[in-house]
Amino acid sequence: MLLRVGELAKRTGLTVRTLHHYDEIGLLKPSMRSDAGYRLYRRQDVARLHHIQALRSLGMSLTDIGALLDRPSSSLTAVIERQIQMLERKIADQAQLRDRLVALHRQFENGDEPEMDDWLKTLEMMTMYDRYFTREELDRLPLYRVDDDRQAEWKTLIGEAQDLIRQGVPPSYRAAQELAQRWMTTLERDTAGDPTLLDKLNAMHANEPEVQAQMGISTQVSEYVMRAFAESKLAIYHRYLSEEEFSFMRQRYPQRMHEWPTLMAKLRQQLEQGTPPQAPAVQQLAREWLELLRSFAGDDPATHEKIRRANEQEPALQANVWMTERMKEYLGKAIAHLTAS
Amino acid sequence: MLLRVGELAKRTGLTVRTLHHYDEIGLLKPSMRSDAGYRLYRRQDVARLHHIQALRSLGMSLTDIGALLDRPSSSLTAVIERQIQMLERKIADQAQLRDRLVALHRQFENGDEPEMDDWLKTLEMMTMYDRYFTREELDRLPLYRVDDDRQAEWKTLIGEAQDLIRQGVPPSYRAAQELAQRWMTTLERDTAGDPTLLDKLNAMHANEPEVQAQMGISTQVSEYVMRAFAESKLAIYHRYLSEEEFSFMRQRYPQRMHEWPTLMAKLRQQLEQGTPPQAPAVQQLAREWLELLRSFAGDDPATHEKIRRANEQEPALQANVWMTERMKEYLGKAIAHLTAS
DNA sequence: CTTGGAGGCTCACGTCGCGTGAGGGTCAAG
DNA sequence: CTTGACCCTCACGCGACGTGAGCCTCCAAG
Incomplete structure (x- = not known):
């Protein structure tokens, strides 16, 4: 019962080289050599080889197999x-x-056979998304799913924005405001109402000129829409504020409104992690929130009260803000705890 | 718009080493170097890198990507x-x-935690099967599917056979014959009635002492069962043949009956490939078939006729032969064409 | 006795996509 | 002038072998 490499190879379906390799790395050393130096395998060697093959068929690495066979410490289970x-x-x-x-x-x-360039552009968009989003996020991001209707919708929106800009229509005009609101509604839908996704999407657009070029959303366009969206909100607040308050707010609001998504994203993450509203991290977010509010509303509590009332009574102010009832409640508790302490 | 490696790496999410590597293999050579030898990437280089990343995200190899980008011959589709x-x-x-x-x-x-040995034995059986059967065959082989009932059944059969052998019961006794018939029925079921699978299973048992040891089907046992099975068939033929014919057959039949499965397997493969019965390969099989028949039935056409009649009238002879109606018909045509020419 | 062919031996490089140093230069800020 | 961040080249390592090259051994046939 002494086998030479070739015979053992034939019997086991392995190659001679593989057996040499196992010998080299010490996984299976033949327990005998002939005078001429031929490897001679005994029954026990063959048995060990069978074990090796069995474990290999599980996809285990040779190193792991060696470890397992030499000191069978850990359980196979x-x-x-x-x-x-x-x-x-x-x-x-x-x-x-x-x-x-x-x-x-x-x-x-x-x-017909598409242009190489079209392929690559689409592909590049995909890889861009990959870099900014995790897999689960991509699954949740409706914008990522290729859909002709959706794509056409965005093309229309972008086209309209570009037209308005070309015609010199200021963001404060009703046409611009109306467009901005449709824009945000669509965007809220296509980010599944999740501020985290919105925030990352913004980051991607800000950092990647490629993406801007591909979609046609230049910095100019997005700033115009943001501005118009701000105007649409301000127009409603106007009815609740004094002229002085309003002009203060109108000057400041557009400058910092882009900070909202990031803040909301952080808040939402805390909420989903189940952090209590009293926790330091959440309290810090609440502080930033109030700071942001004061930055355009000033420090007068009376003004704050007017804003609160406006938010309550105007459903239009509640739309397109990527806020759920749960988040409002959560934020409310955090702020209450902050001001109480 | 000149980027150094570090900046480009940061922007693309790759590592510096990766960019070095792309340079080494000529996939992306920066189109400029600074006086100090720093790699400087221009806009076009960045664009190429984006293409590379896009194609990488498809799982393409760097070599393939290089080929595709340098001479965009083959279509991306x-x-x-x-x-x-x-x-x-x-x-x-x-x-x-x-x-x-x-x-x-x-x-x-x-x-509880099973013995390492049990694991390995089961595993080894699995890898054995892997070596003798293709994946599709394993899917079709009921024997391969682990099933406690089935396993118990075989254990019983094997145990009975071993008992009979121990007690010295000759294969010609009714008890042995009856066991052999149950054995073959079970075997036919567990090979899905496919002679190809039966044949490979036989080959495995013959070549692998491990398998024999594991299942308990030693050469002795399988020969005993084969013999008893032969006796059970012969007992029926006895009623149709003269004493002389019968004793001739009884001497020869057991010696070559193990050739049936191989022959049937080949025949079935031809049938499934759609080869016509007149094709040379099938004719050759028909010749071998007749030769096998003659080897134990002799050359007298009258004897052959008796055997044919027995086969027709005795349903028991039709059982456990891994033959379908289609195969019988196919073989019939092949033999008819052979004898006619 | 020789010869040829099958099979054995060791040595060593190649695969694929980089990671990970080692040893040393470059550049702007303090 | 130093410091620290950034850059360079060179070279080994990984995992599981494939694929020779150059040489040795064994057995049967001429």
């Missing part, structure tokens, strides 16, 4: 559970990649 | 289709492995 988890992860990753490829493929399959 | 296929294969493989691991895990989870 644990090993197998690890392997299963690893496989699950790999499978999920690859399935996701495949789905993306299939989607990409479908997108271009009607119509 | 084709590339993507290839990638999708590759992924599908990988996913299927890994899913199968995972399923096996899960099955293995379940098998041992009731009961």
Whole structure:
């Protein structure tokens, strides 16, 4: 019962080189050598090889197999559970990649062979998104899902904005305000009402000229829309404030309104983590929130009260703010606790 | 618009080393160097890098990406289709492995931490099967599916056979014959009635002492059962043949009956490939078939006729032969064409 | 006795996409 | 002038072998 490499290889379906390799790394050393130096495998060696093959078929690395066989400390059950988890992860990753490829493929399959450039642009957008969002976020982000209707909708909105800018219509005009409101409604829908997603999306647009170019949302366009959106809110507050209060607010509000999404995103994350409103982190957010408010509303409590009343009585002020009832309540508690202490 | 490696790395989320690597292999060479030898990337380089990242996110190799970008000969559609296929294969493989691991895990989870040896033995059996069967075959092989009832059934059968042998009961006795018939019925069920699977299973048992030891089916046992099975068939033929014919057959039949499965497997493969019965390959099989028949039935056409009649009239002879109606018909045509020419 | 072919041996480089130092230069700020 | 951040090249390492090159050993046939 002495086998030479070739015979053992044939019997096990491995190659001679593989057996040499196992010998080199000390995983399976033949327990004998002939006078000429030939490897001679005994029954026990063959048995060990069978163990090795069995464990290999589980996808284990040679190092791990060696460790397991030489000192069978850890249980095989644990090993197998690890392997299963690893496989699950790999499978999920690859399935996701495949789905993306299939989607990409479908997108271009009607119509003739598309230009290389179109492919690459679409692909680059996708990888951009990958860099700014995690996989779960992408799953939750409606904007990410390729959808012709949605795309057409945005093209229209952007086109309208560009037209208004070209015609020199100021952001304070009703046409601009109306567009800005539709814009935000669509955006709120396409970010699933999640300020975290909105915030990351803003970051992406701010940092990546490529994305701006691709979608046609230049800095100019987004600033115009932001401004017009601010005007639409201000127009409502106007009815609740004195002329003096209003002009103060009108000067300051647009300058810092872009800070809202980041703040809301942080707040929402705390809420979802189940942090109590009294926790230091949340209290800090509440402080920043009030600071932001004061930065455009001034320090007069009377003014704050007017704003609160406006927010309560005007449903239009409650729209497009990426706020849920739960978040309002949470924020309310945090601020109450802050001012009480 | 000149970027140094570090800045470009930060912007793209890659590492400096990665960019060095791309430079080394010629995938992305910065179009400028500073006097001190610093890599300086221009807008066009950045654009190329974006293309690279996009294609990488499809899972393409760097070599392929380089080829595609430098001479955009082949269409991206084709590339993507290839990638999708590759992924599908990988996913299927890994899913199968995972399923096996899960099955293995379940098998041992009731009961306490099993012995390492039990694990390994089960595993080794699995890898054995892997070596002798393709994946699709394993899917079709009921024997491969771990099933306690089935396993108990085989344990019983094997135990009975061992008892009979121990007690010295000859294979010609009714008890042995009856056991052999149950054995074959079970075997036919557990090979899904497919002679190809039966044949490979036989090969595995013959070549792998490990498997024999594990299941308890020693050469002695399987030969005993085969013999008894032969006797059970012969007992029926006895009623149709002269004493002389019968004793001739009884001497020869057991010696070559093990050739049936291989022959049937080949025949079935031809049938499934849609080869016409007149094709040379099938004719050759028909010749071998007749030769095998003659080897134990002799050359007298009258004897052959008796055997044919027995086969027709005795349903018991039709059982446990891994033959479907379609195969009988196919073989009939092949033999008819052979004898006619 | 030789010869040829099958099989064995060791040594060593290649794969793929970088990570991770080592050892040393460059540049702007303090 | 120093400091620290950034840059350079060179080179090994990973994992599981594939693929030679150059040489040795064994057995059967001429």
